Amino acid sequence: MTDPAPKLLCRDVWKIFGPNGAGVLRDLGPEAKASQFAARGHVAAVRSVDLAVNEGEIFVIMGLSGSGKSTLVRCLSRLIEPTSGEIWFHGQNLLAASEDEMRQLRRHKMGMVFQHFALLPHMSVLQNVAFPLEVQGVARAAREETARKMIALVGLDGRETALPRQLSGGQQQRVGIARSLAADPELWFLDEPFSALDPLIRREMQDEFMRLQSVLKKTIVFITHDFDEAIRLADKIAIMKDGAVVQQGTPEDIVLNPATDYVAEFTRAVPRAKVVRVASVMRPAGAEEPAATIAATAKIAEAAPLFLAETVLRVVGAQGETLGHLQRDDVVALMLGG
Amino acid sequence: MRAAVWAAVLGGFWAFAALAQPYMPWAFDWPKALVMPAAKWISAFTKWLLNDASFGLFTFQELTRWISAVVDVPYRFAMNLLSAGTAEVPPLSWLAVVILVALIGHRFGGMRLALLAGACFLFVAVFGQWTSAMITLASILIAVPIGVVGGVALGLAAYRWPWFARTITPVLDLMQTIPVFAYLVPILILFGFGPVAAVIATVIYAMPPMTRITQLSLQRVPQDLRDLGQMVGCSRRQLTWRVMMPSAKAGLMVGVNQVIMLSLNMVIIASMIGAGGLGFDVLAALRRLDFGAGLEAGFAIVALAIALDRISQAMAQERPVSIVARNAYVLAAFVTIGLAGLSAAIMPQLQTYPEAWQLSTGAFWSRVVEWINVNYFDTLEAVKNALLLNVLIPFKRFLIGLPWAGVAALLGLLGWRLQGMRLAMLVMVLVVLIASTGLWDKAMTTVYLCGLSVAVAMLIGLPIGVLAAERDSLWRWVRLAIDTLQTLPSFVYLMPAVMLFRVGDFTAMLAVVAYAIAPAIRYTALGLQGVDPRLIEAGRAMGCTNLQILTRIKLRLALPEIMLGLNQTIMFALSMLVITALVGTRDLGQEVYIALTKADSGRGLVAGLAVAFIAIIADRLIGAAAARARAGLGLGGGGDGT
Numbered sequence: 002m003t004d005p006a007p008k009l010l011c012r013d014v015w016k017i018f019g020p021n022g023a024g025v026l027r028d029l030g031p032e033a034k035a036s037q038f039a040a041r042g043h044v045a046a047v048r049s050v051d052l053a054v055n056e057g058e059i060f061v062i063m064g065l066s067g068s069g070k071s072t073l074v075r076c077l078s079r080l081i082e083p084t085s086g087e088i089w090f091h092g093q094n095l096l097a098a099s100e101d102e103m104r105q106l107r108r109h110k111m112g113m114v115f116q117h118f119a120l121l122p123h124m125s126v127l128q129n130v131a132f133p134l135e136v137q138g139v140a141r142a143a144r145e146e147t148a149r150k151m152i153a154l155v156g157l158d159g160r161e162t163a164l165p166r167q168l169s170g171g172q173q174q175r176v177g178i179a180r181s182l183a184a185d186p187e188l189w190f191l192d193e194p195f196s197a198l199d200p201l202i203r204r205e206m207q208d209e210f211m212r213l214q215s216v217l218k219k220t221i222v223f224i225t226h227d228f229d230e231a232i233r234l235a236d237k238i239a240i241m242k243d244g245a246v247v248q249q250g251t252p253e254d255i256v257l258n259p260a261t262d263y264v265a266e267f268t269r270a271v272p273r274a275k276v277v278r279v280a281s282v283m284r285p286a287g288a289e290e291p292a293a294t295i296a297a298t299a300k301i302a303e304a305a306p307l308f309l310a311e312t313v314l315r316v317v318g319a320q321g322e323t324l325g326h327l328q329r330d331d332v333v334a335l336m337l338g339g
Numbered sequence: 340m341r342a343a344v345w346a347a348v349l350g351g352f353w354a355f356a357a358l359a360q361p362y363m364p365w366a367f368d369w370p371k372a373l374v375m376p377a378a379k380w381i382s383a384f385t386k387w388l389l390n391d392a393s394f395g396l397f398t399f400q401e402l403t404r405w406i407s408a409v410v411d412v413p414y415r416f417a418m419n420l421l422s423a424g425t426a427e428v429p430p431l432s433w434l435a436v437v438i439l440v441a442l443i444g445h446r447f448g449g450m451r452l453a454l455l456a457g458a459c460f461l462f463v464a465v466f467g468q469w470t471s472a473m474i475t476l477a478s479i480l481i482a483v484p485i486g487v488v489g490g491v492a493l494g495l496a497a498y499r500w501p502w503f504a505r506t507i508t509p510v511l512d513l514m515q516t517i518p519v520f521a522y523l524v525p526i527l528i529l530f531g532f533g534p535v536a537a538v539i540a541t542v543i544y545a546m547p548p549m550t551r552i553t554q555l556s557l558q559r560v561p562q563d564l565r566d567l568g569q570m571v572g573c574s575r576r577q578l579t580w581r582v583m584m585p586s587a588k589a590g591l592m593v594g595v596n597q598v599i600m601l602s603l604n605m606v607i608i609a610s611m612i613g614a615g616g617l618g619f620d621v622l623a624a625l626r627r628l629d630f631g632a633g634l635e636a637g638f639a640i641v642a643l644a645i646a647l648d649r650i651s652q653a654m655a656q657e658r659p660v661s662i663v664a665r666n667a668y669v670l671a672a673f674v675t676i677g678l679a680g681l682s683a684a685i686m687p688q689l690q691t692y693p694e695a696w697q698l699s700t701g702a703f704w705s706r707v708v709e710w711i712n713v714n715y716f717d718t719l720e721a722v723k724n725a726l727l728l729n730v731l732i733p734f735k736r737f738l739i740g741l742p743w744a745g746v747a748a749l750l751g752l753l754g755w756r757l758q759g760m761r762l763a764m765l766v767m768v769l770v771v772l773i774a775s776t777g778l779w780d781k782a783m784t785t786v787y788l789c790g791l792s793v794a795v796a797m798l799i800g801l802p803i804g805v806l807a808a809e810r811d812s813l814w815r816w817v818r819l820a821i822d823t824l825q826t827l828p829s830f831v832y833l834m835p836a837v838m839l840f841r842v843g844d845f846t847a848m849l850a851v852v853a854y855a856i857a858p859a860i861r862y863t864a865l866g867l868q869g870v871d872p873r874l875i876e877a878g879r880a881m882g883c884t885n886l887q888i889l890t891r892i893k894l895r896l897a898l899p900e901i902m903l904g905l906n907q908t909i910m911f912a913l914s915m916l917v918i919t920a921l922v923g924t925r926d927l928g929q930e931v932y933i934a935l936t937k938a939d940s941g942r943g944l945v946a947g948l949a950v951a952f953i954a955i956i957a958d959r960l961i962g963a964a965a966a967r968a969r970a971g972l973g974l975g976g977g978g979d980g981t
Contacts, residue, residue, distance in 0.1 A: 080566050108572030119563035123585040133571035136581070184571070 521947020
């Protein structure tokens with residue numbers, strides 16, 4: 002596979018809140034501490050962030066509250082004006098785009114899901130989902146047809162005429178998801194979409210989200226404060242602390258090689274077997290010819306039950322070709338090593 | 340330690356007030372030569388506006404005439420529709436109006452509201468107040484839309500442009516504290532005497548709260564919704580009208596309710612500049628001391644107020660109604676108008692409510708008053724005189740005897756301790772300004788009446804609030820009572836007080852107490868109910884008695900809220916106090932009232948501003964004290980509980 006140009010690229014992005022963010026950043030320089038900004042009445046919410054999001058990838062930005070993740074995602078869509086930096090989307094620097102160009106981009110290329118759903122209280126489910134198209138000036142019949150499809154896609158058919166307040170939290174967020182997809186965006190922002198939901202519903206919505214993504218293949222920037230959620234969903238994770246990205250990589254990278262103690266705090270409790278892929282642990286094919294097979298992209302946790310009967314598994318690629326062998330001892334070592 | 344300092348300060352103040360007069364007479368009576376002729380300036384300015392001011396293309400007078408003419412068109416229409424009729428077409432018959440009101444009630448609040456609204460209007464017809472009530476209603480029908488649209492426009496502008504918000508905020512502050520009579524005078528001069536001037540005064544009075552509420556509701560729209568609007572690529576107009584305004588609707592409807600109730604209040608008061616209608620009936624009855632007639636008109640105002648209030652509250656809640664049903668209501672309204680018109684042509688009784696069907700309780704009420712006076716005159720008189728001689732008059736003398744310089748210094752010191760130098764300067768400048776207009780004695784009379792009324796209102800309101808806060812069933816009744824009290828136009832409160840105690844300070848005080856008691860009760864109860872239940876539980880776990888929980892925990896924690904209640908009570912008292920000029924007080928209100936009868940805009944505005952200054956001083960000092968109390972309890976930064 003060749004490495005494609007990233008869909009969304011963000012270089013040295015800063016956001017300093019305060020009356021003269023750019024001036025203060027120039028004066029203090031990029032190495033300044035938070036307290037130095039605070040002394041001048043400013044807050045550095047996003048500090049020198051570099052990200053590259055590839056097409057069709059789920060890129061999760063994980064951080065605790067106050068880490069700047071929500072500000073960052075709003076900088077990416079310019080809901081909040083970054084203080085400095087570059088954001089490239091489709092070969093265009095968004096920070097140089099005019100108000101009108103931004104509006105067109107948001108209408109046609111971007112969709113967003115909000116933590117507290119942000120449903121318009123005076124509109125029915127159908128009207129809410131059709132709203133982005135209405136804003137674009139799409140005729141009623143056409144926009145309602147699209148909206149009905151989206152509502153069916155998220156499994157809410159039959160509730161079209163309900164008002165937001167008549168729905169449960171999970172249902173409301175389904176409406177929010179349907180709405181964000183109505184204009185068929187290329188870039189899909191989800192800002193803590195499941196944080197306001199109960200744990201059981203959250204789990205269900207995560208599954209639903211993965212199912213949708215397997216069909217839609219959008220380029221996704223997903224914000225969460227829940228490390229387990231990040232591990233579960235992400236192709237790539239960026240961990241933020243105090244406005245800066247402290248580590249980014251695949252979930253496997255991060256769990257196996259936490260860059261700082263801060264990251265290690267999160268990874269400590271994560272069972273390795275659920276993150277590490279078979280391909281990372283396999284050895285070159287040996288002399289024996291095991292009958293049982295496992296996909297190279299599977300997680301170790303999925304391979305483990307097979308060892309009840311076998312001692313060696315054959316690791317296969319997408320076409321069924323043999324890539325290597327997975328030994329029981331290696332798996333046991335990994336699982337017990339914690 | 341702090342108590343000792345304050346005791347010393349008060350002692351010094353008292354010594355100064357008691358002993359300094361012979362040596363420093365200027366500190367007691369503002370020197371005549373230095374009195375600021377602000378009234379003359381304002382009068383001259385109004386005269387200039389009226390005679391000479393010009394915007395180049397047209398003069399100021401042409402502008403005011405043009406505004407009058409523009410307002411006159413819809414007003415005439417509403418008048419003809421409800422009351423006068425034209426040569427060819429009679430006005431809507433009483434039956435049609437009652438049914439229409441019931442239909443509106445049914446649309447927004449179901450059967451119960453339909454019955455209530457219909458009954459209120461029927462009540463007005465049965466007691467022979469129909470014509471006047473319809474004149475009042477016509478003014479409201481015109482004033483409310485103008486007030487709402489104007490308020491929303493200003494609020495929207497203030498939301499969008501911060502500089503505009505900064506400009507109008509002090510104006511709004513002043514508009515809400517200046518007594519209503521005071522700007523009746525310039526309006527009388529600029530727009531003449533008559534219903535149109537009254538409508539304009541009503542709009543000016545009712546618009547500031549709508550502006551405030553619009554601003555607030557827009558600011559309270561969740562950030563997420565604003566972001567959503569941006570994310571789907573709304574244009575500015577789409578963001579305002581498709582996202583922001585609909586999301587702020589619940590708040591805006593509260594504003595509409597306020598505009599309606601304030602308009603009703605003002606239309607009644609504006610009878611003094613020719614609004615006619617029910618307000619004029621009350622005013623005329625007051626002047627003739629015809630209690631029966633005044634009370635009847637008062638009851639009609641109450642009925643109108645209740646119907647309008649409940650309907651507009653129900654509108655705010657918006658019962659979902661299908662499109663079919665909505666059309667059915669419109670159809671039913673037209674059928675009603677048609678049928679009522681036809682039947683009225685056949686049976687004239689259905690057009691104009693016949694006198695034979697009317698009930699008059701006027702005579703009854705007059706007899707009741709007579710009976711009370713015959714049997715209890717001595718008792719009532721004794722109570723009144725005892726209070727006057729032992730409380731009211733000494734307190735009044737005491738306040739009038741205070742040196743303005745000492746008061747300025749004392750209040751300034753208080754402001755400095757509570758918040759800092761800026762508040763101290765503001766308070767002192769305002770006190771000196773009041774003194775410099777030569778109205779010190781009248782201002783102190785206002786402070787005395789207001790102070791005593793507020794004290795009485797708090798003395799009665801606090802215990803009721805405390806009792807009601809603990810008992811849900813009682814609270815429900817108390818809340819219904821104070822909600823209703825607050826919807827009643829201030830004029831209504833004068834009648835019963837005058838009936839029993841005739842004119843004078845004591846009567847004024849009773850009316851003010853009745854009007855101002857609602858916030859005292861409400862804020863106390865809400866403050867107590869808002870105390871964190873975990874703290875009460877903790878108190879109980881430590882073995883506190885109920886009394887200890889009340890005094891040691893609840894009242895302490897509710898203190899900031901109770902102080903806000905005190906603040907509101909003072910504001911209510913001041914606004915009512917000015918109206919009690921009608922029953923013969925000798926304070927700033929009387930000054931405004933006299934100015935109104937003489938169409939002296941300078942005198943009226945200066946006295947009005949003095950009342951506003953008193954209100955601002957009280958508001959800022961109490962506000963600062965409440966903020967301190969709150970900070971002391973750690974309730975400040977919104978970090979409580981979560």
